[in-house]
Amino acid sequence: MVKITFITVSTPGIKSLIEAGKEINRQYPNILDLNLYYGKEEMNDEKSKKMAEDIKNSHLVFVDLMGSPSSIAKSVYIGLESCNGNIVPYGSSAREYMRLGSFTMKGMTDGKNKKKMNMAAIEKMKSTAETLGKIMPGKMRDMKNYFSILKYFKVADKSNILNMLYLMLRDYGNINEIPRLLEPREVEEVGICNPETMRFYKNYEEYEKDFPFDIKKPTVAILFYGHKYPVDTSSCVGEIKKRIEKFANVIPIAISGAFTKNEKKIKDVILKSTKTSVDIILNFMSFRLGAGPMGGEPQAGIDLLKKADVPYFHPYFMSRRRIKEWEESIQGCSTSEMMISVMLPELDGCIETYPVGAMTEPRYDMEFDIRTDELVIIEERVDKLISRIRSYINLRKKENKDKRIAIICYNYPPGESNIFGGAFLDTFSSVENILKNLKDKGYKVNPLTKEELMGIFTAGGIVNSGKYSDSWEKMIKYPDKKYREELKKSSDYEDIIKEWGPSPGSIMVNDNNEFLIPGIIEGNIFIGLQPTRGVHEEIEKVYHDKTLPPHHQYSGFYKWIKDEFKADAIIHVGTHGTLEFLKGKECGMSGNCYPDKLLSDIPHIYLYYCGNPSESTIAKRRSYANIISYQPPVFVQGELYGEFAGLISMIDNYHQSLSLAPQSSDDILSSIWELAEKLNMPKNLDNIEGELYRMKKSLIPKGLHIFGKGYTPEEAREYAKGLLRYNRNGILSIRELITRANGCSLDALLDNDQYETIREIDEEAEKIIDYYFENRKLKKSKYINENNKDEFIKSLEYGCTIIESSQKNYEMEGLMRVLEGKYNPAKLAGDIYRHPEILPSGYNLYQFDPRLIPTKIAYKRGEKICLNTLDAYKKEENSYPLSTAVVLWGLETSRTQGETFSQILAYLGVRVSESSNEWDPKYDIIPIEELERPRIDVTINICGFFRDMFPNLIVSLNEIFERLWKSDESDEENYFKRNSKRIYKKLLDKGYDEEEAKELAISRVFGPKEGSYGTGITKIIETKNWEKEEQLGKAYIDSLQHVYNGKVHGKRVEGLYEENLKTVEIISQIRSNHEYEITDLDHYYEYFGGLSKSVEMVKGQKAKMYITDTTGDRVLSESVEKSIERGIRTRVLNPKWIDGMLEHKYHGVQKIADRFENVLGLAATTNSVEEWIYEDMYDSYVDNEELRKRLIENNPFAYMDILEQMTEYYNRGYWKADKEKIDKIKELYLELEGNIEENL
CATH class of the missing domain: 3.40.50 (Rossmann fold)
Known part of the structure; x- marks a missing residue:
């Protein structure tokens, strides 16, 4: 009998193989031993061994492993290694084993990678075989047979499969008593x-x-x-x-x-x-x-x-x-x-x-x-x-004058101070701009100004759960009867009632049991506020399950939009809302998922920040968002202000005095120390100069963006100058070109703290850039000569191209096109300084291709982060850490293309293999003798975005852990294995069987449970619903203790996460973009801070906490204290940043108040906010009467939030303020509260 074995993922192929196999066995008994294996599903050990044995003993093996589990592929390859028969691979799997008669794939691979095929060579070979295989025996016939088999299988009907088996039996089993073969039936291409x-x-x-x-x-x-x-x-x-x-x-x-x-x-x-x-x-x-x-x-x-x-x-x-x-x-x-x-x-x-x-x-x-x-x-x-489909066709066919559009803005947290929120967006001005353009395009709408909109929503009391206004008569009312009838049919009826009670509930409801819809209708346009999630009204729910169902008014709001307003499209304005994070599947939504339910069939358009690939991706996949990207505001140099400018001047004088007037140098140095102490800077001249340099050169956002408005020529020049500070995409920075002309290296100058020279280079670079942008020709400079002028021109011309392109803006055009049912092309989302091609904005967005992570550049930088943090630790402790804990975000991974992922690889002593490709990632374990240090264990803390965006990387990490576990290395060489053995023993003691104990012991990826995205810590801080810091650590552990490995997806294993945290000695996260300092974004205290507090709780002592800044050419790792201080100095206390914010009525103080809350979060989770920070914030924002008046005029509601946060610092013991300051804060608060209540 001829033994033929098929391992395939093709369901039609298997079905036809069964039918054809049975027919052959009926007509020609005892000639065919056909063995079939379905390559999609996991097999038990017994079946895996049988499959490997069948492969080994077969006359012919057909291998099709596209997307098969690694365990199946492993068993197949074991069998193939011992197989002496013919092997026919289908697709890319097992190509290196291919042999059919005398034909092999030798010479058909592409370069070094034996699995990547040279498609041009294959096409040529196929054409030759088609012609000569019919008349020539031997290799040519085998070659023709190979391509015939592939054709038979591609159209896997019974006839094709039957003839394929006949061919195999005749030519590779020496069976002649079979029917004449029919050529493969093919379908048109x-x-x-x-x-x-x-x-x-x-x-x-x-x-x-x-x-x-x-x-x-x-x-x-x-x-x-x-x-x-x-x-x-x-x-x-x-x-x-x-x-x-x-x-x-x-x-x-x-x-x-x-x-x-x-x-x-x-x-x-x-x-x-x-x-x-x-x-x-x-x-x-x-x-x-x-x-x-x-x-x-x-x-x-x-x-x-x-x-x-x-x-x-x-x-x-x-x-x-x-x-x-x-x-x-x-x-x-x-x-x-x-x-x-x-x-x-x-x-x-x-x-x-x-x-x-x-x-x-x-x-x-x-x-x-x-x-x-x-x-x-x-x-x-x-x-x-x-x-x-019907709804999108409706957008194409319906006239604009008849379209009804719902514009939904945010009010999070609820209340008067946070109306029309949105990352980097002046939303009131943006909505004004949108309404004007809708009117111009023929939509029926009265285009309101931003001042009118502010008045309607603030003074008019149209707000979610208002603190100062209970004036509901101006809100739209929606009886809950229709909603209640639909709710009873819902599969989640019991869950909703359990959480929120019977409809209509207590949130945004009047005495007539009507839902309050916070919004207005202007013509055919509704402008409203997305409902609150309910945790700020019922604060005890912040400790509940993170997949809290929406409350009644939340669901009623979207039902009203569909059934009563009859919207043809919904536009959510700004990054980001809450709809896409409601309970449901991570990807591949069903009708029971809340985003799907609430949107129904309404086209969903989402105006989203172009720098946020993670959350925009979730919005697309979970709420079917048709994204229109918007750009960031322009970034400018932070510069030195106040006494910092005086300090750098003193330092310059000191350097000059050393050669010109040495007798005065000691006096100048004393003055420097005195001023440095006043400014809370270290008593080290190099450190002071370095910090002042970084402060001056820090890029800070200047205000906010208005949707539809591109950079002005001046702003475009600022952006181009910022780009030319760094080496990017084969373009050398002007600073780099100057240092090369000077016979030195910029890195060397920075490493040796040569800041005086660096400042001179910066000044010359700026002159060269400004002159070229103004005159389109090179400035005379001692650094430019015949040998390097072309490089200067190349870089400067690149800058000119950026100036031109960054003034273009397709945001409004993109929005109007989507509203007319047109195609919306996609562009990469990310950092405009790392990837300038992101601009112009106004398009759909996509994440960086996860198959290409990490890039070579990202791996080098991740390796540097690893070395920096290990060196810093070793300098303090004179040893290597046993374990580290790393925060791994989807946002950062997409933006940096894998810097943190590479940092993790570097800790473990692993690198990307040269033979790796996007469909078959490979990693090499670096030998210990080459690594020259132990492998450092790492506990990986992922967010829900990373889980959803980069599942392939989770698979790769778990495969690496398996290999490290099996390595022949001692506990002193392999800290990963050492910790795994300790955890393994504890799991066995708890009653786990050996296999499961091993799987869990080597697991290092932890994150939120399935379908969940955050930790809840931000809501705990927002609602002030905590007494002890330990509650924050516990909330973090409760949220992040779910393990992700090859066998389980988000499973909670009692005590496993804590066992990993017990040995953590370094906590690390990177700051990868200019948009956010650590003080600007709540997710830093949520994840980095939450992790720090958790480790402290589990160990009973703090771990070393490092933030690594990768926004520039050099990778800078430093303590969390220094990172917080820089965020405070360059932004929160910087008049240039404050003035930029205050250019935007209402939103300016709204954004400033966010930073005050973030400081509280960082203080509570890291305990690394110094006393001087609170004092300086008080001096600037409370005691400075001129600034205080501007803040109150901009947004009195948000200014009261600032005063509340200052009081919170004091009440929780972080700020040791004197009584007079606290009394002044209370007095101001009461005065403002009275004024607001009187005016409303």
Whole structure:
């Protein structure tokens, strides 16, 4: 008998193999021993061993492992190593083992990477085989057979599979008594095809005879796979097609070939088939439109989408989830499906990514000992898709004058001081700008000014849970009756009632049991405030489950928008709201997920900060947001102010005196020490100079951005000058060019604290830049000569290009286009200084491709962070730390392309392998003798964004931990293994079996539970609902104790997280962008601070706390105290930053007040806020009468928040203020409160 073994992930392939195998066994008994293994599902040890044995003893093995679990791949490769038979790989798996007769893949690999194929060579070889294989024996015939087998399997119907087995039996089993082979049945690479029958049509005219075109209807183009690998999607596509045909014409386009090869035909079919243009493109295929796993040209796909200029939907089929499994899963879709069906299509600007099909429960075939399943539609999800297609078509067809648009702004935390919030956004001015443009585009609206909007919402008392106003008569009322009827049908009815009581509840409800809708209607435009989450009204809920369901008025608000206001689109304004973080799946949403429920079928447009890839990604995936990016305000140098300017002048005088008047130098130095002490600076001249230099050169945001407004020429020049301070994208900084011309290195000058020389270089660089920008020619300089002038010109011309491009702004154009149902191309989200191509803004956003992390640059910088922190620790403790704890954010990972991830690798003594590629990441364990230090253990604290955005990196980390556990190294060499052994023993003592104890003992990735994103610490600080700092540490542990490894996803294991924290001696996080100092963002105290407090609680003592700044060319690691101090000096106390904020009425003090709360958070979690900081904040913001008046005029409500925070510092013992200061604060507060109540 001929033994043939198939390991495949193809469900149609397995189904046809069973049918064909049974037919052969009936007609030709005892010639075929067919063994089948389904490569998608985990196997037990017994079955894995049997599979490896079958492979080893087979005459021919067919290997198809696309997306198979690593355990299956491992068993397959074990078998292949011992196999002497023929091996046919399908796709990229096991190519290095390929042999069929005398044919191998030798010479077909691409360079060093043996798994990456040279596609040009393969195409040439395939063409040769097609011609010569029919007439020539030996290698040519084997080559032809190989490509025939691939063709047979691609269209895996019974006929093809039967003939494939006949070929294998005849040519590689010496079986001659079989029928004559039929050539592989192939499908057209591109064609109009009815998915219900898989009949291909020559053109649309022929198709139209069966499906008449109605010119009055819209048209939808559907792209789907023409082949059946790895699942047969045709019946599901056919069912969806039938439902669309009830209201639209359909162009069904089956694609089996590469886009680049068939680009013209695909374009012609989409763009030229019908009498009218298409209105929606619906793509059910995985990967990018223009490029698949074998490569391609992504830009070609984007060019087509731009040409079509219609919404690009990307619903998908889950071939790795059964319907029931998906319904019960909080994760939603699998990691691999998220990558190929969501993340990669997002790079093309797709929207509407949710599953519409999944696998059935398996059926067991006894003869072949295998379970099979098939793809079916998810009825409720298909209904959602159909309704949202209709809604987007409505945007295309409805006249602007008839469209009803809901503009939703934020009011978080609730109250008068935080109306119209949004990161880096002057939201009142932005909404004014939007209303004006809507009016110009024909929408029915009275364009209100920002002053009118402020008056309506503040003085008018239209606010969530107002503190000073209970004037509800101006709010829109919505009886809860309709909501209550729908609530009773909800699957979450009991959860909602349990948390919030019966409808309508107590939040934003009047005495008539009516929901209060905080907003106004102007013509056909609603402008309102997103509801509060309820924890500020019922503060005990801050300690509850983080997946708190929305309260009644929250749900009622969105129901009112749909049913009563009848919105054609929702626009959420600014980063960020709360809708996308409501309870539901992480990705691959269902109708039971709250964001999905509340949005219903309304198109969702979200104005989002271009620098935030993590939260914008969640908004897209969980609330179907069609993102319109907005840019940051311009960043300017912080400069030195007040007595800091005098201090640097003294230091300059001191340096000059050493050579010109040595007798006066001691007196000058004494004055320096005196002023430095007053300014709370160290008594070390180099350290003072370094800190003053960093303060002066720190980039700070100048005010806020107004949506739709690009940089002015002056602001664009500031931005370009900032870029030219750093080496970027092959462009050398002007400072670098000057130092090279001077025969030295900028790094060397910084390392040796040569700040006087560095300042001279900076001054010369600025002169060269300003002169070139003004005159477009080089300034005469001793640093510019014939040898280097071209480099100077190259860098300066780059700066000129940036000046031109950064003045462009497509935000308003992008918004108006999406409201008209047009295509919204996507751009990278991130730091505009690291990636200037992010500007101009006004587009959809995507995260950095997780398969490419870490980049080479990120790895080098991560390695430097590791060395910096270890050196700092060793300098203090004279030893290496046993363990570190690192905060790993999705935001930072996407922006830096993996600096913290690389830092983790470096601690562990691991590097990226040269043979690694995006589909097959590889890591090398650095030998201890090369590392020259122990491997440092690391506890990794991820946020929910990292979990959702970079699941592949979690997989890679756990694979690395497994290898480190198995390494042949001592406890003194491998601290990871040492700690793992300790934890392993404790788990065994608790009753875990050996395998599970091992899995958990080597786990190091901890984060929020499934479906959750934060820790709750920010809400505890906001609500002031805590008494002891330990409550903050406990809240952090409760939130972050969920383990993520190869076997479990967000599982809470009692005590495991704490066991890891027990040995932590360093806590580390990076500051990766200019937008936020550690004092500017609450998530720093939430994660870094929460982790610090947790370690202190578990150990009984503090760990070393380091913040590493990677915003410049050099990586600077320092204590958290210094990082806090710099944030305070460069921003909170800096008149230049304050003045920039106060240019924006109402919002300025709103943003300043946030920093006061962040200081409290940092004080409570790190205990690293010095006394002088509180004193200086008091002097500037309370005692300075001139500034105080400006602050009160800007936003009296937010200024009262500042006074509350100052009181909180004192009451909690962080600020040792004297009685007079506290009395003054209380007096001011009461005076302001009286004025506000009188005016309202």
